Amino acid sequence: MGFWPVLYIVHMTDRKKKMARLSEKYSLGILDQDNSLSQYNGFLKNMGEPLTIEDFVSERFLEPVPVRVLEIGCGKARALFELKEKFGKKVETIGIDLVVPKKNHSDVFLEGDAWRIPFPRECNVIFSFRALHEVGFSKDMVQKITEALGIGGVGLLSFRIAESIGGKKSFLGEMTEADEVFLVDLPLVVNGCSIVKTIFFDKADPKIVSGIFLKIEK
Ligand SMILES: C[S@@+](CC[C@H](N)C(=O)[O-])C[C@H]1O[C@@H](n2cnc3c(N)ncnc32)[C@H](O)[C@@H]1O
DSSP states (O other): OOHHHHHHHHHHHHHHHHHHHHHHHHHTTSSOOOOOHHHHHHHHHHTTOOSOHHHHHHTTOBTTBOEEEEEETOTTOHHHHHHHHHHGGGEEEEEEESSOOSSOOSSEEEESOTTTSOOOSSEEEEEEOSOHHHHOOHHHHHHHHHHHEEEEEEEEEEEEOEEEETTEEEEOTTOOHHHHHHHHTOOSEETTEEEEEEEEEOSSOTTSEEEEEEEEEO
């Protein structure tokens, strides 16, 4: 066996171990993975987006076909449940997470590492909050999301990047310098999708990019 395949196996084993540790922490309830539509809409508002998730979904009603909504890192999938409660058969909700929720709150739940598992196609709305920094590989994730969107679809993605700890820049989760550079430099059009990005800076140290919100339209 050559050098590169060995490196690849080591890398994948390391990734699997990291994700297993993270999954355990969430399963034990050490980290918060609960959410609601109103929380997400609050995040959107803080990031300068006037529309709510419900607005993005209802703008895309395509009867008789349900609007396909995908959440990456859905946690307990409460927001997806609330969408289903509100819109019934008009939506198809798909959640992806490392951890299987105790109650499945989505029509479809895909268990696994969002970086590795294939995404459903022809999604009309894709969103992710408080999760993409734990997935990392932002370049691959943006590529997968642009491919998973159907024409007219929208992606609402919040990437946390870094914070100031003890006066030093500290990357969050799996984020690296490469993720930051990729996201900050992202052009206005990627893979046939238009990109609007909003960059946020750390309150304690405004030189640090704390997060980026991407609105991707196909
Ligand atoms: C802080 S929680 C946020 C959950 C939910 N989005 C919310 O805001 O309440 C992060 C979620 O991302 C999931 N997660 C972390 N890394 C992941 C990965 N590589 N693939 C899929 N899900 C992942 C975790 O299991 C967890 O449910």
